[in-house]
Amino acid sequence: MKRLQLQRWSSTVLSPRARTSNRLHQHLCSSSLRHQSTVAAVQESTPELKYRLNNAHKRSANLQYPSPPVNAALDSAKLASLHARLYLPSRLPLQTLARTLVDASADSNVDFNNESLATLGHDLLTYYTSEHLLCTYPRLPLSVVFAAMYAYVGPKTLAAMSKEWGVDLATLPGGEVDPGYLQFKRVPPGTVLDAETEQNGKRKNWRKTVTSKVVYDDEFGDPIKGSSNSSVGVPAELARATSVRALMGAIYLHAGRPAAKLFFEQHFLSRSLNISQLFNFSQPARDLTRLCARENFEKPVAKIISETGRLSRHPVFVVGIFSGQDKLGEGAGASLLEARERAALAALKGWYLYSPLNVRVPSSMEEEGASPWNPAHVDLGEVIS
Template sequence: MKALRLLRWSGSVLSPRTRPCLVHLLQQPLSNRRFLSAAASPLQQAIQYQDQEHDAEEDLWGSSQAHKGDDPVIPEDMPQSLQQEARLRALPSPPLSAAKSSAKLAALHARLSFSPRLPIETLARCLVDATADSNPDFNNTSLAILGRDLYSFYTSEAILCRYPRLPTAVVFAAMAAYIGPKTLTQITKEWGVELVAEPGGEVDPGYLQCRREDSMLIRKHSPDSDTDPTSAVEEGQPPIAGANRPNAEQKSWRRGVSSMTVYDDEFGDLVKGSARGGRSKAATTTVEDACARFVQAVMGAVYLHRGKNAAKLFFKEHILSRHLNVGKMFEFKQPTRDLSRLCAREGFESPVARILSETGRATRHPVFVVGVFAGREKLGEGAGSSLNEARIRAAVGALKGWYLYSPLEVRVPSDVEGANARPWKPVLVDIGEIIV
């Protein structure tokens, strides 16, 4: 497999503020410039501005108030400190130069054990949500999209190669447990990142910049609700072909596993909005979504600046190192029937339940131990206060023993990437879960 040259295609992801044309920027009039305090070494004391082309930006981003170039007119006789403060308050997000003097950013950079190859300015950009600054050159939208795809790829291959027989519903639950919004929010708290009360150019760039929505205005979508998030189309925008589920107006149909795999996200949930992964145009967001995009953006920044080996190591240290008990995610409705169907599919003898031991049959608290056998092979056993309970627990144990099979040497497809990669050894691909 050929290795991609990141510098050839990451220009649209990395911020252009890291390589501004200083001469061109300084020649622009004050009303057409956006303050930018990321100075190069020869002009550290000079005030720099970033060019804003009003017509091109209006065609690209629409009528967003944050990018119309309506900077306030600052009198020239105002003191220099007050001018700089006024420009800072006019910005939707902190300037780039503030990252160098932020103690919170330096502490976070050191806490995550990042090398100098990952600039602290990029880490500051990861903390700017699209609801705080809608300009994609200054927010973490592009980095979050890349990081989300990397998280999904590494997590799915780790789960499927470790447990190749897991049902699809359990795979979705394991994906949500590893990289779901709740988990990423907890990781944000563990990293010591705090949310700002209100974003702006004058706040410390070490805070997570986002505009939080009122919890009383959040509408929770349910299967019985009148509106479907997948059929929502932004006002004034034509529907995107293939973005919505066919026959979405049918509310009484059950959402099956195939629909969850093809049309829904990596967790099997309904996709919010009509364009998955597109630029967010929402004015506010929830805390979980903002924290999730921040952690995903950090992953994308590590991949771009340090390569895929460092990104995979970062994933193992912060995501895969968490203990997850997959056995508690199963929920069988009729385990005895499922076990009988499994034995018939695999060519085993019909399962038979037998009492292995018992105690206190005539007392108030009896205990029965029942085993499930297929011929002379014991598939599982379980204990309960009644024979039926012990038989069901034995069937559940047998099914978990089948689904939780794991090979001795777990290898994932991403292990073959790199100069020192070993030859690929195929892994087990199961025929699928039990269909009743």
């Protein structure tokens, strides 16, 4: 009698219940093997798993902070690239650079926001800019000085510089955000930003004289606004300007005065500004007459230098303003009156845009081995109309 070969017909003879249990057993065995292989793979990559778990733990722990923690600055690629892109001094740490990007509206703690650094940087920027303007152009009218100050270190200029540097804005501040982003609380839509206007549309501050701007207004000749409520939020332009001022203050604290002044010359004074376009004289001929009277010059006289096409549709007249034998200015126009006004305007610009040959600013005396100080030229000032 032959022996039965159960392996051939056992799958067909067994009951459906037995076949189901058999498949279930095979599935459990295969799943257990797969589970064991997964455990083995995890055990083999324990350092990577620990790294991921630590990062997840750090992210969950940072959620409780209003701004990124100090140690997170060392792991930020955006912050390191910004430091290298601006050629910042090596003595300026990444932690302080990250602090310059934290606005007071994002973190109210003065130990972690940029409010104190921005105050110092604001004073440095206005000091360096004002001494440069007053020593380079000692005869500038004060209104032109205000306009030039605003063009060099005004909030719109600083905000544009922040964009040029590649500083990105964070959508919402928080401890889990990359420290390389500018952290600030945005102003809700519909918020009234101009606190100087009344409900009827008239301004509370109606001063217009230059003297009142010197006494009561800020360094740009604008009315000083009250302290804004940072808990409500700040505009993006103001947050960008504050971060640039804070960076200037941080460089001064960590790298010293020479590095701060070099940074100012490379990033602020290097910007092109045509000061001759900032003048706005309403009656240049009258102002020129008063200027000549104050300086004991002969009374200015307008004389025609040349003309062409007087009887044509497009005449051109060239008029010069003379004080005795000296020509003060020259201008061309389609009429004699227009040419005279342009000549007077050119004469006034030639007077007010005077610049000494060797310009030195008071802060240059702080350098080592500085030559003796020669007093800067101080003018009598503009003609008050």
